[in-house]
Amino acid sequence: MRMVVLGLGYLGATHAACMAELGHEVLGVEIDPAKRDSLAAGEVPFYEPGLPDLLSKHIRSGNLQVTDSYADAADFADVFFIAVGTPQKKGEYGADLQYVDSVIEELVPQLTRNSIILGKSTVPVGTTNRLTERAAELAKDIGVEIAWNPEFLREGYAVRDTLEPDRLVVGAFPGGQAEAIARDIYASAIERGTPFLVTDPSSAELVKTSANAFLATKISFINAIAEVCDAAGADVRAVADAIGFDTRIGRKFLNAGLGFGGGCLPKDIRAFMARAGELGAAEALSFLREVDNVNMRRRTRMVELTRKACGGSLLGVRIGVLGAAFKPESDDVRDSPALNVAGQVQLQGASVTVYDPKAMANSRLLYPTLDYATTAIGACESADVVIVATEWNEFVSLDPFRVGDVVRQKRVIDGRMCLPEAAWKAAGWEYWT
Numbered sequence: 001m002r003m004v005v006l007g008l009g010y011l012g013a014t015h016a017a018c019m020a021e022l023g024h025e026v027l028g029v030e031i032d033p034a035k036r037d038s039l040a041a042g043e044v045p046f047y048e049p050g051l052p053d054l055l056s057k058h059i060r061s062g063n064l065q066v067t068d069s070y071a072d073a074a075d076f077a078d079v080f081f082i083a084v085g086t087p088q089k090k091g092e093y094g095a096d097l098q099y100v101d102s103v104i105e106e107l108v109p110q111l112t113r114n115s116i117i118l119g120k121s122t123v124p125v126g127t128t129n130r131l132t133e134r135a136a137e138l139a140k141d142i143g144v145e146i147a148w149n150p151e152f153l154r155e156g157y158a159v160r161d162t163l164e165p166d167r168l169v170v171g172a173f174p175g176g177q178a179e180a181i182a183r184d185i186y187a188s189a190i191e192r193g194t195p196f197l198v199t200d201p202s203s204a205e206l207v208k209t210s211a212n213a214f215l216a217t218k219i220s221f222i223n224a225i226a227e228v229c230d231a232a233g234a235d236v237r238a239v240a241d242a243i244g245f246d247t248r249i250g251r252k253f254l255n256a257g258l259g260f261g262g263g264c265l266p267k268d269i270r271a272f273m274a275r276a277g278e279l280g281a282a283e284a285l286s287f288l289r290e291v292d293n294v295n296m297r298r299r300t301r302m303v304e305l306t307r308k309a310c311g312g313s314l315l316g317v318r319i320g321v322l323g324a325a326f327k328p329e330s331d332d333v334r335d336s337p338a339l340n341v342a343g344q345v346q347l348q349g350a351s352v353t354v355y356d357p358k359a360m361a362n363s364r365l366l367y368p369t370l371d372y373a374t375t376a377i378g379a380c381e382s383a384d385v386v387i388v389a390t391e392w393n394e395f396v397s398l399d400p401f402r403v404g405d406v407v408r409q410k411r412v413i414d415g416r417m418c419l420p421e422a423a424w425k426a427a428g429w430e431y432w433t
């Protein structure tokens, strides 16, 4: 099938390449010239395992083309995916929908045939209704059907999550074509038995925000338990392992530590609270404020722990920070707990050197005043404290003796509870989580 993907960021570029892999003919629209040129040359402008091969394969085969032209897009196909960003509004909790809105404003007047628009971006409940009304005003003697088809991919596993999703959800108005089109697009996954759920648009929008809110709540739950464990001298890892065996609870997303960051969970729970407020249901989601609070406390607690490990003051000490990405297998530093802690520690007077296997360029842009090393060992040189802030395998498998040779003090803070604690202690390290 011919289709257009509007917006080629983490979500859109992955979706476009994966749709081409499924055998569809795809035109991607990206208005940022640097991103577009890189993608058109078959190069992924961010780190996502498996995506470079897929992208270059389909740019070469011609199944995937890239443009900045909405006119070309309107001409190319009758099926359109919206994959643009929905960041947090500046100074407010709500989602900024300007990019989603501008897709509709630009695209719909140029359509000359009946078309289906499937939204993938994470949007507040009610958005499909609103966009449908606006599209009807903008459309010129044609029918434009909008449905929501939320995306659940995780960065780092984006290709696999898109090609082998654990469920497909389509929120469509009754009587339209969206369900049939989606069944066609995702035929191979549906044949393999992937659950395919059809709902009304508002429910589909809520599936996505509820899923992310649940995941955020699960992480903050275990981090709240970690606070109690600290106070009681208990081990939150043992608690998580044991409660995780209950299949109703499950062990996934119960890793305590620095908490959640990234371009999705933090802004999605805030947008969800803001939208519930607009709908007069603020009270229902008031617990998400606490989820957010617990999460942010993890960062300030880590700064405090670092200060204590240094004997009460960060003035003039050297801190090595291992990790800058918001999680491993990603170069994304949006709302990264690692960089946030590095920045706060620096503000309190420490000299901070950061190393990350993939996120160095993005970190330098966001936090230009931090120092950066080109290796993990380099970041630890002469450090008074080493903080592990992202659980990259490279850090988990570090030799504590080798690191011990270069630091000033053997003090490590395992911000992701990922290091082999006994091995580090055996190598003479003071160890905190």
Ligand code: UGA
Pocket (backbone or CB within 6 Å): 122, 151, 152, 153, 154, 155, 156, 212, 215, 219, 252, 253, 254, 255, 256, 257, 258, 259, 260, 261, 262, 263, 264, 265, 326, 327, 328
């Ligand atoms: C998240 C969701 O997991 C995806 O299902 C969703 O599609 C995506 O947002 C989105 O809305 O686009 P992602 O942001 O890639 O995916 O990252 P996660 O794997 O969910 O991790 C989020 C954060 O939680 C990371 O900072 C991670 O370190 C942290 N985390 C995760 C924990 O602190 N503990 C855990 O046990 C798990």
